[in-house]
Amino acid sequence: MHEVVISGTGLYTPPEAISNEELVASFNAWADRYNREHAEAIAQGELPPQAHSSVEFIVKASGIRSRYVVDKAGVLDPERMVPAIPERPDSEPSVMCEMAVAAARDAMTAAGIGPQDLDAVLVAASNMQRPYPAIAVEVQDALGVRGWGFDMNVACSSATFGIQQARDAIAMGSARAVLMVNPEICTGHLNFRDRDSHFIFGDVCTAVVLQRADLATSAEQYAVVDSCLQTLYSNNIRNNFGFLNRADPRGIGKADKLFVQEGRKVFKEVCPAVAVQITEQLERLALPAADLKRLWLHQANLSMNQLIARRVLGREPTEEDAPTILDEYANTSSAGSVIAFHKHRADFSSGDTGVLCSFGAGYSIGSVVLRRR
Numbered sequence: 001m002h003e004v005v006i007s008g009t010g011l012y013t014p015p016e017a018i019s020n021e022e023l024v025a026s027f028n029a030w031a032d033r034y035n036r037e038h039a040e041a042i043a044q045g046e047l048p049p050q051a052h053s054s055v056e057f058i059v060k061a062s063g064i065r066s067r068y069v070v071d072k073a074g075v076l077d078p079e080r081m082v083p084a085i086p087e088r089p090d091s092e093p094s095v096m097c098e099m100a101v102a103a104a105r106d107a108m109t110a111a112g113i114g115p116q117d118l119d120a121v122l123v124a125a126s127n128m129q130r131p132y133p134a135i136a137v138e139v140q141d142a143l144g145v146r147g148w149g150f151d152m153n154v155a156c157s158s159a160t161f162g163i164q165q166a167r168d169a170i171a172m173g174s175a176r177a178v179l180m181v182n183p184e185i186c187t188g189h190l191n192f193r194d195r196d197s198h199f200i201f202g203d204v205c206t207a208v209v210l211q212r213a214d215l216a217t218s219a220e221q222y223a224v225v226d227s228c229l230q231t232l233y234s235n236n237i238r239n240n241f242g243f244l245n246r247a248d249p250r251g252i253g254k255a256d257k258l259f260v261q262e263g264r265k266v267f268k269e270v271c272p273a274v275a276v277q278i279t280e281q282l283e284r285l286a287l288p289a290a291d292l293k294r295l296w297l298h299q300a301n302l303s304m305n306q307l308i309a310r311r312v313l314g315r316e317p318t319e320e321d322a323p324t325i326l327d328e329y330a331n332t333s334s335a336g337s338v339i340a341f342h343k344h345r346a347d348f349s350s351g352d353t354g355v356l357c358s359f360g361a362g363y364s365i366g367s368v369v370l371r372r373r
C-alpha cells in the first residue's frame with residue numbers, strides 16, 4: 001500500500017457576489033408584488049401571504065453575509081430569480097468543466113505537476129449539469145490527462161468521499177495521482193422565492209491533487225492519515241429533480257423540483273452524529289483532540305460549526321480552531337470545507353494535524369485526518 005498526500009489545492013471563485021442586502025431587497029420586491037397580485041385569494045384564505053425576508057435573520061440564523069454566483073443579474077431580477085446561464089453548443093466546454101479546469105490548474109500549479117503526472121479525474125459535486133458524458137471525462141480531456149474519470153455525487157460530502165476514493169485508488173496502485181474537483185453551481189438548484197432557504201447557497205469550485213507520497217515534490221504536502229465515511233438515510237434534505245420527473249402522468253406543467261430541507265431537524269440530527277464520528281475516529285487513531293491544530297469544517301451554518309467544534313475539542317472554539325468562510329461564500333456544498341483548508345493552513349508546520357470534515361444530505365458525513373509533512 002502506498003502512502004498518500006494532498007500535494008496541492010485550488011480554488012475558482014466566480015467574479016460576481018450578492019450581499020444579503022441585495023438578496024433580501026429582490027426577495028421582498030417579489031413578495032410585495034406577489035401579495036398585490038394575489039390580494040383577493042390571500043384575503044379569502046386561499047393562499048398564504050408572502051412574508052418579508054430579513055438581513056438580520058439571515059446573519060443570526062446562519063452567519064452568512066454574502067455569496068459568489070455564476071450569474072448575479074438573473075438571481076436578483078424579481079421577475080426571474082433564477083441565474084441566467086445560457087445553454088452552450090456541445091462543441092464548447094460546459095460551465096462546470098470551465099470552473100473545474102480553472103480550479104484544477106490552480107491545484108496542479110500548487111502541486112507542481114502537469115497532466116502527464118495524473119492518472120484519474122474525479123468530479124465530485126451535488127449537482128451535475130448532465131448525466132453523460134461525465135463532466136470528469138470532459139475535464140480530463142480539457143486538461144490532457146490520460147487514464148480515467150467519473151462523476152460522483154454525495155451532496156455536501158462529495159469532496160471528502162472523493163478524497164477517500166482517490167486515496168484508495170492511489171494506495172492500491174491503480175493511480176499515481178488523482179485530481180478531485182468540486183464545481184458547485186448551487187444557485188441553479190435553489191428556489192430564490194423560498195424565504196426559508198433563498199439565502200443559503202453560493203457557487204464556487206475547489207480542486208485537490210492527491211499523489212503517491214514518494215512521487216510528490218511540492219513544498220507543502222499533507223499526509224492523508226485517515227478517512228472515515230458514514231451515510232444515514234434521511235428525508236430532511238432532498239432534491240427530487242431527476243430524469244423520471246417528466247414521466248409522472250400528473251407532472252406535466254409542474255414547477256421544477258428544487259432543494260428542500262427541514263433545517264431545524266438537520267441541525268439537531270447532524271451535529272451530534274458529526275461530533276461522535278470525529279471523536280471516535282480520533283480515539284481509534286489514539287490522537288487526543290488537544291493535539292489537533294484545526295478543524296476545517298463543512299460550511300453550512302456558523303452555529304453548527306461552533307457546536308461541533310465545542311463537542312470535539314471540549315472547549316470553546318476560536319476562529320483559529322475552526323475557521324469560517326461561509327460568511328463570505330455561504331454554503332457551497334461539497335466545496336466549503338475544502339475552501340477552509342485552502343485558505344487557512346499557512347500557519348501549519350511539519351507534524352501539525354487537522355481534520356477536514358463535511359456533512360449534509362443523505363445524510364452523509366466524511367472526516368479526513370491530515371498531517372503536514
Ligand code: CO8
Nearest residue numbers: 053054057061126156186189196259263264300301360361
Ligand atoms: N427572513 C426572516 N425570517 C425568516 C426567514 C427569512 N429569510 N426564514 C425563516 N424565517 C423565520 C421563520 O418563519 C420562523 O419564524 P417563526 O419562529 O415565527 O415560525 C423563524 O424565522 C425560524 O425559522 P427556522 O426554524 O427555519 O430557522 P432556523 O433558526 O432553524 O434557521 C437555517 C434556518 C439557517 C436553515 C438552519 O436551520 C440551518 O442552517 N440548518 C442546517 C441546515 C443544513 O446544514 N443543511 C444542509 C443543506 S446542504 C446539503 O446537504 C446538500 C445540498 C446540496 C446543494 C443543493 C444546491 C441548491
